Amino acid sequence: MATESEKTLIDSVPTGLFIGGQWRDSSDGATIKVEDPATGEVLTEVADATVADGTAALDAAVAAQADWAATPPRDRGEILRRAFEAITARADDFAMLMTLEMGKPLAESRGEVTYGAEFFRWFSEEAVRIHGRWSTAPNGATRLMTMKQPVGPTLMITPWNFPLAMGTRKIGPALAAGCTMVVKPASQTPLTMLALADLLTECGVPAGVLNVITTHRTGDVMEPLIRDPRLRKLTFTGSTPVGKALVEQSAEQLLRVSMELGGNAPFLVFGDADVDKAVEGAMLAKMRNIGEACTAANRFLVHESVVEEFSRKFADRMAKLTVGRGTEDGVTVGPLIDDKARAKVTELVDEAREKGATVLVGGSATGDRGYFFEPTVLADVPTDARLFREEIFGPVAPISTFSTDDEAIAKANDTEYGLVAYAFTESLSRVIRVSEALEFGMVGINQGIVSNPSAPFGGVKHSGFGREGGFEGIEEYLETKYVGIAP
Ligand code: NAP
DSSP, X not given: OOOHHHHXXXXXXXXXXXXXXXXXXXXXXXXXXXXXXXXXXXXXXXXXXOHHHHHHHHHHHHXXXXXXXXXXXXXXXXXXXXXXXXXXXXXXXXXXXXXXXXXXXXXXXXXXXXXXXXXXXXXXXXXXXXXXXXXXXXXXXXXXXXXXXXXXXXXXXOOSSSTTHHHHHHHHHHHHHTOOEEEEOOTTSOHHHHHHHHXXXXXXXXXXXXXXXXXXXXXXXXXXHXXXXXXXXXXXXXXXXXHHHHHHHHHTTTOEEEEEOOOOEEEEEOTTSOHHHHHHHHHHHHHGGGGOSTTSEEEEEEETTTHHHHHHHHHHHHHTOOBXXXXXXXXXXXXXXXXXXXXXXXXXXXXXXXXXXXXXEOOSEEOSSSOEEOOEEXXXXXXXXXXXXXOOOSXXXXXXXXXXXXXXXXXXXXXXXOSEEEEEOSOHHHHHHHHHHXXXXXXXXXXXXXOOTTSOBOOSGGGEEOOBSTTHHHHTTEEEEEEEEOO
């Protein structure tokens, strides 16, 4: 059961739709239940937007666009800076909300608050550095001026696994660039985004610039917006199948689109690696967010000369983790998001065992309520196991071996995904060769986390396109206009 202080916090979060600066119920009064994945208990209910509510949110974003684009960049940046400070001041509340609706341990939620808030600080600084250029045509006849302008009203669809950061990573650059927006958080974790909308309003975001709608009728409400000619951009973070369907819908009006989709990250440990450092990196790359991250190491490929040592030390570390409700002291692994996610992880592990994998630790669902799964390490996993081909999205680490660098690279690239890869080696020349050969948008060398608000996050192949964060992040929300001037 939620404690009194947890209930008080949940009750402080608005549960309506935020449209044109007003909180309102769904037009047909329907609601969505929000569950605590550690207990299965309903925490609260939020509004379930209809198609008409979706249109109203876009109406508001369209109406606010011209004024917001004309707001001085410094003012837009100052709002973001205030929001960074306000989130940081309320870090404990945001962390608790995320842990309650998503399940991760409180320490990890605090980490996400720091990471998520940082996008606002970074883009508060970028708002005043939007530049065009001026040059003379090579034949001297005309002058070439380019200017950057906001793309315009944007639809943002975010997933449940990072309820704050996946929003701030889009909202930050959009506000900095001068775009208005409709945000649709995941139905399973709407509370963090609703609390954020409240905070952004307090920090000065004008009515209509940011609109947030929660809905269970997701496809029905999103599709008309994507096909609405007033919408100018779609940015989506979520699964690859949904991303592909949205790209198809957006083709009708050739929308600007950014897609942050699924991953199947290889984690390479070469024979010259510092094995202890690799185990440390493996814990982060695998267990951050309970393994429910697009960046989660999905395939451990270890040189045969170090596989025994790496596997033993990694399994020992995994065995020491404590599974439980993320609010409890000492808990390091929370529940999976729902029963469906847990059933899928169970199915993948069972299939690998049938194909000959050995369980070094864990291997089963656990707990008498909630959706817990044991931290698991599997050795001798054949590379045709589903675990190696599909996103696991849980605390399961499958290990396989390689004997040459070429084999390691070939196995790492043998996936339709291309978000992130990790490699551990002490050789500089191998770092260069491997970084160049890996077909991924990001590579972590001797480190198990690459996410950083000041770096361009994003993938290739079926992991999508577009970059979030870094100098590149704001470009996703800007158009380049060229003006030719005869002197
Ligand atoms: P999902 O099922 O694709 O859902 C993501 C969002 O899309 C949710 O808001 C969901 O709404 C919405 N959605 C679902 N069906 C839709 C439709 N037909 N039309 C429009 N919107 C629709 O993914 P998820 O399970 O929440 O998130 C996990 C996935 O996200 C994983 O594949 C993970 O790798 C990926 N991810 C990628 C990144 C990255 O940066 N590359 C970061 C984080 C996560 P409802 O909740 O209402 O269904």
